[in-house]
Amino acid sequence: MRSNQTAPETLLPLTPAVFNILLALADGERHGYSIMQEITSQTHGKLRIGPTTLYRSIKHMLEDRLIVESDERPDPALDDERRRYYRLTDLGQRVAIAEMNRLEQTLAIARSKPLLHSPGQLRTAKGAQA
Amino acid sequence: MTRQTPSTRPLPKIITLSLLLYRWLLSLGPAAFRRDYEAPALHDFRQCCRAAYQKQGSLGVLRLWPGLVCETVPGLLAEYWTELFGRRRPMLPTIRRSMIATFGAVVLFLFAYAAFGHAVDPVAPFNGVAHLHPEVALTHALVAFSGEIALLVLVLGGLPILFLAVKQALPRGARSVIKLFLVKPKQAFFLLAAALVITLCFLAFLLTTQYLSGPPPCTATNGCLAGQPPLLLALDFAMLIGGITLGVFVVLVICTSLSLAVLHSEFGRGMLRFALVPMGILALTMATATVAAAIWTIRLWVDAPQFAASGSGLGNGQTAWVIAIIAAMAASTIVTVGAFTSGLRASRVRAA
Numbered sequence: 064m065r066s067n068q069t070a071p072e073t074l075l076p077l078t079p080a081v082f083n084i085l086l087a088l089a090d091g092e093r094h095g096y097s098i099m100q101e102i103t104s105q106t107h108g109k110l111r112i113g114p115t116t117l118y119r120s121i122k123h124m125l126e127d128r129l130i131v132e133s134d135e136r137p138d139p140a141l142d143d144e145r146r147r148y149y150r151l152t153d154l155g156q157r158v159a160i161a162e163m164n165r166l167e168q169t170l171a172i173a174r175s176k177p178l179l180h181s182p183g184q185l186r187t188a189k190g191a192q193a
Numbered sequence: 194m195t196r197q198t199p200s201t202r203p204l205p206k207i208i209t210l211s212l213l214l215y216r217w218l219l220s221l222g223p224a225a226f227r228r229d230y231e232a233p234a235l236h237d238f239r240q241c242c243r244a245a246y247q248k249q250g251s252l253g254v255l256r257l258w259p260g261l262v263c264e265t266v267p268g269l270l271a272e273y274w275t276e277l278f279g280r281r282r283p284m285l286p287t288i289r290r291s292m293i294a295t296f297g298a299v300v301l302f303l304f305a306y307a308a309f310g311h312a313v314d315p316v317a318p319f320n321g322v323a324h325l326h327p328e329v330a331l332t333h334a335l336v337a338f339s340g341e342i343a344l345l346v347l348v349l350g351g352l353p354i355l356f357l358a359v360k361q362a363l364p365r366g367a368r369s370v371i372k373l374f375l376v377k378p379k380q381a382f383f384l385l386a387a388a389l390v391i392t393l394c395f396l397a398f399l400l401t402t403q404y405l406s407g408p409p410p411c412t413a414t415n416g417c418l419a420g421q422p423p424l425l426l427a428l429d430f431a432m433l434i435g436g437i438t439l440g441v442f443v444v445l446v447i448c449t450s451l452s453l454a455v456l457h458s459e460f461g462r463g464m465l466r467f468a469l470v471p472m473g474i475l476a477l478t479m480a481t482a483t484v485a486a487a488i489w490t491i492r493l494w495v496d497a498p499q500f501a502a503s504g505s506g507l508g509n510g511q512t513a514w515v516i517a518i519i520a521a522m523a524a525s526t527i528v529t530v531g532a533f534t535s536g537l538r539a540s541r542v543r544a545a
Contacts, residue, residue, distance in 0.1 A: 096237040113264040114237045115219075118230035119272060147233055 071154065071161035074127060080112050080120045085129065085151065085159040092133045092150035095121070121149065129155035207251040208242040215261060222269035223276050276379075288465040291536035292354070293452045295472050298528035299347050300448050302479050305521040306340035309486060312507070312515050318500065319493075326496040332489035339482035343475055350471025355451065358458035373457055374450045384449060388442035392434055398517065472533045479529055483522040490515050 077085070087093060087101035095117055103111050112120075124130045133148040151159070204212075215238050219231050238261070245253035313319050313333070323330035362369040376384070460468075490512075494501045501507050507515060 095233050096240045099237065099241070111260070113261055114215075114234040114241070115261075115265040115268040117237070118234045119226075119268050122226070122230065146236070 071157040074129070074158050075162055075165055077158070077162045078120070079110060080116050081124060081129075082159070082162050083110060083112070084117070084120055084124065085155055085162075088130060088149060088151045088155070089159065092135075092148045094146040094148050096146075098149070124155070127154075128152055129158055204239075205246055205251070205254075207254045208239065208246060211242050211254055211257065211261075212239060214258070215265070218262065218265045218269070221266075223272050225276065226269070226272050288468065288536040289455060289460070291472065291532035292455055292465075292468050294532040295475060295529050296347075296351070296452060296455075297448060298525040298532070299343060299475055299479070300444070302482075302522055302525035302529075303340070303344060303347075304444075305518045305525065306336070306343070306482065309336060309515070309518045309522075310340075312511055312518065322493065322497045322500055326492065329489060329492050329496060332485040332492060335485035336482050336489060339478040339485065343478045343482070346471045346474045346478065350468065350475075351451075354455065354460070354464065354468060357460065357464060358454045361458055373454045376446055376450050376453065380449060381446065384445045385438075385442050388438045388445055389434075391441050392437040395437065396434065469533065469536055472529065472536060476526070476529045476533045479522065479526040483519065483526045486515075486519050486522060490519065 083102045083106065084098055086105060087098045090101075093101065095114065099112060099114070099117055121130065125132070129152060130149045131152055133150045135148070212235060216231075216235060219227055219234065241257060242254050245257055249256070319329075319333070323333060358373060359370055362373045490507075493507065501512075
């Protein structure tokens with residue numbers, strides 16, 4: 064009920080952990096450890112979240128109906144039954160898109176600033192990336 | 194022969210030790226969080242340890258420890274906070290937090306303002322100095338007017354916000370309105386402990402300043418504690434602590450109750466932006482009062498040092514008291530200015 068009424072913008076801005084969990088679940092349902100691995104992989108190791116942060120975020124995301132615990136398991140014979148799987152809800156999907164749009168807007172503002180166009184800044188940024 | 198799967202294979206000691214550490218850390222967290230998430234969190238951490246052990250051996254597992262502690266301890270503290278005061282609501286959380294911070298700071302400021310007024314009472318000897326030195330009169334008038342304006346703005350700015358919160362809850366019944374302001378027993382216990390700490394700090398401050406400035410002579414009529422028999426003294430002291438703690442507790446409960454109502458209500462952007470106006474005025478008036486109070490104290494000592502040092506002026510520990518008052522005013526002003534600027538920034542970002 065609430066998920067249909069809630070405007071995604073009211074849940075923004077998201078914390079990096081919540082946004083990355085939403086992104087990790089965008090490909091399909093995952094269990095906790097798989098979410099942690101996916102976040103490390105999708106951020107090239109720049110963001111690593113531990114189990115406490117993961118389950119605190121999951122708790123809040125369940126409360127906000129961004130995700131739900133899935134009853135189905137990919138292969139119950141092979142899988143550890145203690146594992147819990149989570150998947151995105153419609154609201155979760157809409158919130159992820161809204162956050163992406165918000166970040167895009169912020170990025171557009173940042174790119175329009177002359178300071179960031181100076182060669183020195185670009186070199187510094189590239190150096191930091193390398 | 195039974196084949197050992199990864200989950201049944203005996204764990205290396207370093208992993209067992211790491212799991213014990215993590216289990217112990219989790220045991221410090223709130224019971225509800227432990228009940229719902231301890232098992233999966235431990236399960237996932239075991240997998241992290243296994244992966245680290247396969248890659249780098251014991252050193253790899255040990256490398257997980259600093260991150261684990263740094264992540265778990267603040268996370269569990271935040272979880273306690275969430276349990277006590279609930280989660281922030283999504284609508285413009287920054288401005289909402291700013292409103293609550295401003296409210297708390299203004300309450301502290303008003304107490305400091307009242308204490309400042311009490312420190313210069315009776316006003317007659319101070320008026321004598323003010324007649325001779327206009328800057329003393331001017332700064333004192335500035336403090337007085339700023340404090341009155343702050344009180345007025347708090348009432349005029351706070352009432353519409355509270356009215357809206359009650360109006361939103363009213364259609365759901367009177368119970369919802371009570372629930373909006375309700376302080377939970379756990380929160381009340383926390384506030385009582387805070388009130389006791391504040392009282393003890395306050396009494397310690399009074400006793401220290403009294404000791405440093407020399408105690409006033411004890412007579413039968415001035416209610417001097419030191420002149421009483423030990424049992425009566427202990428009883429008096431206990432009653433003093435109890436009375437002040439109760440007073441502080443009531444103030445804290447009222448402030449928390451009003452803050453919870455703001456925290457639990459959904460306000461529109463218009464209302465939250467409106468809240469920035471009284472917050473701005475409060476920041477300005479509080480800053481004016483703080484600067485004026487500091488200048489007043491300095492000018493009093495510079496212009497009339499003999500009077501300032503005398504018992505009628507700021508002698509007998511009053512100077513330390515006035516400094517403490519100005520410090521409290523400055524702290525509340527800094528919080529209000531910080532809350533206002535952060536709220537303003539948040540409203541601008543969202544407007545963009």
